Amino acid sequence: xxxxxxxxxxxxxxxxxxxxxxxxxxxxxxxxxxxxxxxxxxxxxxxxxxxxxxxxxxxxxxxxxxxxxxxxxxxxxxxxxxxxxxxxxxxxxxxxxxxxxxxxxxxxxxxxxxxxxxxxxxxxxxxxxxxxxxxxxxxxxxxxxxxxxxxxxxxxxxxxxxxxxxxxxxxxxxxxxxxxxxxxxxxxxxxxxxxxxxxxxxxxxxxxxxx
Amino acid sequence: xxxxxxxxxxxxxxxxxxxxxxxxxxxxxxxxxxxxxxxxxxxxxxxxxxxxxxxxxxxxxxxxxxxxxxxxxxxxxxxxxxxxxxxxxxxxxxxxxxxxxxxxxxxxxxxxxxxxxxxxxxxxxxxxxxxxxxxxxxxxxxxxxxxxxxxxxxxxxxxxxxxxxxxxxxxxxxxxxxxxxxxxxxxxxxxxxxxxxxxxxxxxxxxxxxx
Amino acid sequence: xxxxxxxxxxxxxxxxxxxxxxxxxxxxxxxxxxxxxxxxxxxxxxxxxxxxxxxxxxxxxxxxxxxxxxxxxxxxxxxxxxxxxxxxxxxxxxxxxxxxxxxxxxxxxxxxxxxxxxxxxxxxxxxxxxxxxxxxxxxxxxxxxxxxxxxxxxxxxxxxxxxxxxxxxxxxxxxxxxxxxxxxxxxxxxxxxxxxxxxxxxxxxxxxxxx
Amino acid sequence: xxxxxxxxxxxxxxxxxxxxxxxxxxxxxxxxxxxxxxxxxxxxxxxxxxxxxxxxxxxxxxxxxxxxxxxxxxxxxxxxxxxxxxxxxxxxxxxxxxxxxxxxxxxxxxxxxxxxxxxxxxxxxxxxxxxxxxxxxxxxxxxxxxxxxxxxxxxxxxxxxxxxxxxxxxxxxxxxxxxxxxxxxxxxxxxxxxxxxxxxxxxxxxxxxxx
DNA sequence: TCGTAACCGAGACGGTACGTCTGGTCTTTTT
DNA sequence: AAAAAGACCAGACGTACCGTCTCGGTTACGA
Numbered sequence: 001x002x003x004x005x006x007x008x009x010x011x012x013x014x015x016x017x018x019x020x021x022x023x024x025x026x027x028x029x030x031x032x033x034x035x036x037x038x039x040x041x042x043x044x045x046x047x048x049x050x051x052x053x054x055x056x057x058x059x060x061x062x063x064x065x066x067x068x069x070x071x072x073x074x075x076x077x078x079x080x081x082x083x084x085x086x087x088x089x090x091x092x093x094x095x096x097x098x099x100x101x102x103x104x105x106x107x108x109x110x111x112x113x114x115x116x117x118x119x120x121x122x123x124x125x126x127x128x129x130x131x132x133x134x135x136x137x138x139x140x141x142x143x144x145x146x147x148x149x150x151x152x153x154x155x156x157x158x159x160x161x162x163x164x165x166x167x168x169x170x171x172x173x174x175x176x177x178x179x180x181x182x183x184x185x186x187x188x189x190x191x192x193x194x195x196x197x198x199x200x201x202x203x204x205x206x207x208x209x210x211x
Numbered sequence: 212x213x214x215x216x217x218x219x220x221x222x223x224x225x226x227x228x229x230x231x232x233x234x235x236x237x238x239x240x241x242x243x244x245x246x247x248x249x250x251x252x253x254x255x256x257x258x259x260x261x262x263x264x265x266x267x268x269x270x271x272x273x274x275x276x277x278x279x280x281x282x283x284x285x286x287x288x289x290x291x292x293x294x295x296x297x298x299x300x301x302x303x304x305x306x307x308x309x310x311x312x313x314x315x316x317x318x319x320x321x322x323x324x325x326x327x328x329x330x331x332x333x334x335x336x337x338x339x340x341x342x343x344x345x346x347x348x349x350x351x352x353x354x355x356x357x358x359x360x361x362x363x364x365x366x367x368x369x370x371x372x373x374x375x376x377x378x379x380x381x382x383x384x385x386x387x388x389x390x391x392x393x394x395x396x397x398x399x400x401x402x403x404x405x406x407x408x409x410x411x412x413x414x415x416x417x418x419x420x421x422x
Numbered sequence: 423x424x425x426x427x428x429x430x431x432x433x434x435x436x437x438x439x440x441x442x443x444x445x446x447x448x449x450x451x452x453x454x455x456x457x458x459x460x461x462x463x464x465x466x467x468x469x470x471x472x473x474x475x476x477x478x479x480x481x482x483x484x485x486x487x488x489x490x491x492x493x494x495x496x497x498x499x500x501x502x503x504x505x506x507x508x509x510x511x512x513x514x515x516x517x518x519x520x521x522x523x524x525x526x527x528x529x530x531x532x533x534x535x536x537x538x539x540x541x542x543x544x545x546x547x548x549x550x551x552x553x554x555x556x557x558x559x560x561x562x563x564x565x566x567x568x569x570x571x572x573x574x575x576x577x578x579x580x581x582x583x584x585x586x587x588x589x590x591x592x593x594x595x596x597x598x599x600x601x602x603x604x605x606x607x608x609x610x611x612x613x614x615x616x617x618x619x620x621x622x623x624x625x626x627x628x629x630x631x632x633x
Numbered sequence: 634x635x636x637x638x639x640x641x642x643x644x645x646x647x648x649x650x651x652x653x654x655x656x657x658x659x660x661x662x663x664x665x666x667x668x669x670x671x672x673x674x675x676x677x678x679x680x681x682x683x684x685x686x687x688x689x690x691x692x693x694x695x696x697x698x699x700x701x702x703x704x705x706x707x708x709x710x711x712x713x714x715x716x717x718x719x720x721x722x723x724x725x726x727x728x729x730x731x732x733x734x735x736x737x738x739x740x741x742x743x744x745x746x747x748x749x750x751x752x753x754x755x756x757x758x759x760x761x762x763x764x765x766x767x768x769x770x771x772x773x774x775x776x777x778x779x780x781x782x783x784x785x786x787x788x789x790x791x792x793x794x795x796x797x798x799x800x801x802x803x804x805x806x807x808x809x810x811x812x813x814x815x816x817x818x819x820x821x822x823x824x825x826x827x828x829x830x831x832x833x834x835x836x837x838x839x840x841x842x843x844x
Numbered sequence: 845t846c847g848t849a850a851c852c853g854a855g856a857c858g859g860t861a862c863g864t865c866t867g868g869t870c871t872t873t874t875t
Numbered sequence: 876a877a878a879a880a881g882a883c884c885a886g887a888c889g890t891a892c893c894g895t896c897t898c899g900g901t902t903a904c905g906a
Contacts, residue, residue: 008855008856022898022899023853023854023855023898023899024853024854024855024856024897024898024899025854025855025856025857025896025897025898026855026856026897026898027855027856027857028856028857028897031856031857031858047342048342049341049342052886052887052888053887053888053889054886054887054888055887057858061858062857062858063857063858063859063860064858064859064888064889064890065856065857065858065859065889065890065891066856066857066858068889068890069856069857120341123341124341124342126338126341126397126398127337127338127339127340127341127342128338129338129397130260130331130334130335130337130338130397131258131259131260131335131338136399139398140398140399140400144398144400145400148400169410171401172391172407172410172411172414173414175391175394175395175401175407175411176387176388176390176391176411176414176415177387178394179387179390179391179392179393179394179395180383180386180387180390180391181390182390182393182394182397182398183386183389183390183393183394184386184390186337186340186341186393186397187337187350187351187355187393188347188351189351189355189356189359190382190386196383196386199380199383200383200386200387202418203383203384203387203415203418203419204387204414204418205418206417206418207413207414207415207416207417207418208414238877238878239877239878242878242879263865263866263867264866264867264868265865265866265867268879272879273878273879274878274879274880274881275867275868275869275879275880275881276868276869276870276877276878276879276880277877277878277879279868279869280877280878285867430850430851444850444903444904445848445849445850445903445904445905446848446849446850446851446902446903446904447849447850447851447852447901447902447903447904448850448851448902448903449850449851449852450851450852450902453851453852453853469764470764471763471764474891474892474893475892475893475894476891476892476893477892479853483853484852484853485852485853485854485855486853486854486855486893486894486895487851487852487853487854487894487895487896488851488852488853490894490895491851542763545763546763546764548760548763548819548820549759549760549761549763549764550760551819552682552753552756552757552759552760552819553680553681553682553757553760558821561820562820562821562822566820566822567822570822591832593823594813594829594832594833594836595836597812597813597816597817597823597829597833598809598810598812598813598833598836598837599809600816601809601812601813601814601815601816601817602805602808602809602812602813603812604812604815604816604819604820605808605811605812605815605816606808606812608759608762608763608815608819609759609772609773609777609815610769610773611773611777611778611781612804612808618805618808621802621805622805622808622809624840625805625806625809625837625840625841626809626836626840628839628840629835629836629837629838629839629840630836641881641882655872655873656872656873656874656879656880656881657871657872657873657879657880657881657882658870658871658872658873658880658881658882658883659871659872659881659882660881660882660883661871661882661883664882664883664884685860685861685862686861686862686863687860687861687862688861690884694884695883695884696883696884696885696886697862697863697864697884697885697886698863698864698865698882698883698884698885699882699883699884701863701864702882702883
């Protein structure tokens with residue numbers, strides 16, 4: 001599963017059969033919300049490095065155990081709080097042209113990352129994932145792969161339209177495009193401008209049509 | 212300067228004039244070496260996340276202040292220990308063809324990153340740089356820019372040979388290529404294979420010639 | 423009442439009248455037994471300090487509330503578990519001589535306290551009573567006073583036999599004798615030997631006849 | 634040693650020889666005082682059961698580690714704070730008569746225990762010692778034995794005067810007398826009155842002269 | 845025979861305190 | 876003036892229990 005979220009009740013996971021009885025007091029949805037809100041708040045104020053479980057618990061008016069019961073680590077909690085906002089800001093454009101689709105997608109990403117507090121948070125989540133294997137797995141499964149699946153649809157359409165060759169390696173194409181963008185976000189050696197977006201897409205599409 | 216290393220003597224930096232008298236006991240070169248060795252050792256064993264100043268000091272047989280006197284943070288110490296090995300493993304190929312130059316450079320990078328302990332350390336240094344502005348500055352100045360300057364020489368040669376256009380934006384080209392590589396290193400969603408290196412260089416060069 | 427045991431049903435205590443209707447599901451005698459057994463087990467293994475309600479509940483296969491419904495505190499539960507064994511090990515000797523009666527009583531107490539697990543448990547119950555007023559009251563009512571009433575019978579008999587004066591302050595006599603014994607149990611500065619028992623009784627009886 | 638106090642510096646204990654160099658920063662005497670004062674304060678306010686290391690640290694304006702560096706447990710810290718006041722309140726009377734010496738000593742003990750906050754603290758220290766072997770050892774060594782040595786001097790004098798026999802077992806005599814007093818303190822079944830003191834001493838001295 | 849009251853096990857809840865770890869600083873003596 | 880040593884304050888960590896609460900369900904009585 002690898003989503004960092006700890007499932008309710010210590011029972012063995014059931015594959016099928018009746019809907020499972022659910023014993024004991026159910027998890028409080030209110031606590032859930034309070035924790036997520038508090039986490040998002042602290043995250044925006046101080047970043048992931050300055051976010052302690054202790055403070056999130058205090059702000060949410062919740063015991064620390066109530067957090068530890070749901071998330072395995074600071075990182076996975078932050079990921080959930082982050083995705084609540086970031087998820088859905090990444091559209092799946094359909095302009096009829098690969099070039100314009102990719103450009104729209106990249107622009108949306110850049111806009112999220114430079115225009116909101118998402119940029120540094122996203123960066124620090126990748127950073128945290130380097131030391132928290134559980135978060136790394138969640139990150140790959142819930143962010144990287146999910147976004148990538150969306151983006152592959154654009155490439156599928158381009159193949160269907162005959163714009164690019166059928167055997168194209170989608171992963172490499174997307175690594176080129178988003179790798180460049182993540183590179184600038186993480187290293188900070190150059191700004192994430194709109195001109196950059198256009199240049200990247202131009203190069204990538206040019207390479208695709210030639211290759 | 213931004214190299215994270217703290218210069219000897221707390222005196223005001225002298226611009227010119229006599230070679231400066233240097234009062235008091237000079238810094239121990241032996242302590243220097245012991246610290247670097249200990250840091251490299253811990254770094255290899257436990258990674259940056261598991262490296263505490265406390266332990267490095269203990270292993271080096273050195274007081275904590277002796278470390279704090281030389282480096283501003285855990286990250287800058289780790290950077291120094293890292294560069295002692297990584298520096299120089301990145302060659303400046305000159306094959307007479309842009310494609311082969313880029314491929315050789317990327318292959319060297321991938322070899323360092325997958326074949327030695329440098330990969331995870333490099334990743335964790337980038338991670339640490341997200342929370343330590345001093346390290347971020349050092350990282351950009353001593354790693355990113357330095358390597359980039361090397362790589363730009365390859366592109367200069369290609370322009371001179373007439374392989375690519377004169378106005379080409381080197382930064383974007385290098386971001387595409389190395390961005391893709393860093394992307395796979397940091398996200399871990401796909402492996403850093405030789406095939407990947409070839410594909411990336413093919414795409415980038417194709418795009419360059421077309422654009 | 424002060425016995426730490428909580429009576430069934432939250433109803434107002436009735437003074438007299440019909441035998442009370444008793445509505446709702448009656449308390450499970452099986453749970454009762456399971457709790458007492460589990461408590462005795464943990465008590466023997468880890469002592470009172472290492473006995474948590476949580477673990478007793480888990481071992482007894484019982485919800486924590488089922489325990490809290492019956493006992494006001496860890497101490498009162500432990501007292502019940504303790505008395506189940508200790509009660510009845512303290513005989514009421516009747517040898518025809520005060521000296522021998524007291525000696526038999528003291529010997530029985532010392533045997534319980536040194537020969538079984540009762541010693542440390544008894545000590546830790548007195549310890550716990552210092553911080554739990556409810557337990558302190560129960561302890562006095564159910565252990566100290568009860569035992570004392572028994573011992574006073576021996577003194578009554580001695581008075582009847584003309585062995586000691588009629589006005590003798592029983593409390594002081596018993597405090598001397600058992601105080602010395604408790605002292606050694608709690609401070610551990612000297613062992614509770616049979617010789618000690620004999621000496622104590624000798625001194626006390628000598629003092630009684632003289633005074 | 635068994636005094637619960639942790640000696641400074643991690644060095645091996647030296648038996649003899651030069652006064653030892655003492656490396657590193659010495660323990661702060663100011664922190665020492667602040668901790669003791671804070672502990673005494675909390676102890677008086679809430680008793681030992683309500684005294685947490687956390688609060689003592691906070692009140693003393695000191696890090697928790699600074700306390701843990703000096704004392705092995707809550708109990709040994711409390712003992713130190715307690716003895717700072719209690720020690721010295723127990724005189725060594727010399728009236729020329731065993732009866733009057735013992736009475737004066739017992740009265741002084743009762744006065745300390747009933748007239749000041751020492752009573753409940755003393756009781757809770759004995760209680761705590763039942764679960765903390767380190768405290769138990771300190772308690773025996775620093776309180777019980779020390780006081781007992783004082784009291785034995787009174788008995789020595791009585792032997793010298795020919796008041797009591799030479800072979801008298803001092804431990805039993807003192808257990809009788811102070812055992813009775815501790816008994817009332819810990820069980821609370823009867824008050825520690827002056828009449829009680831007189832009766833106890835009368836019985837004990839009567840027993841001694843007869844035996 | 846049904847409703848209602850009190851019980852049952854499970855487990856989540858808000859808290860407190862634990863003892864440890866590390867960070868970065870400060871204070872000694874020694875070189 | 877720098878070194879090694881080690882104590883200093885601060886504060887987060889993750890855990891253990893506390894005593895309470897909220898579920899779904901059971902058991903007995905009395906209407």
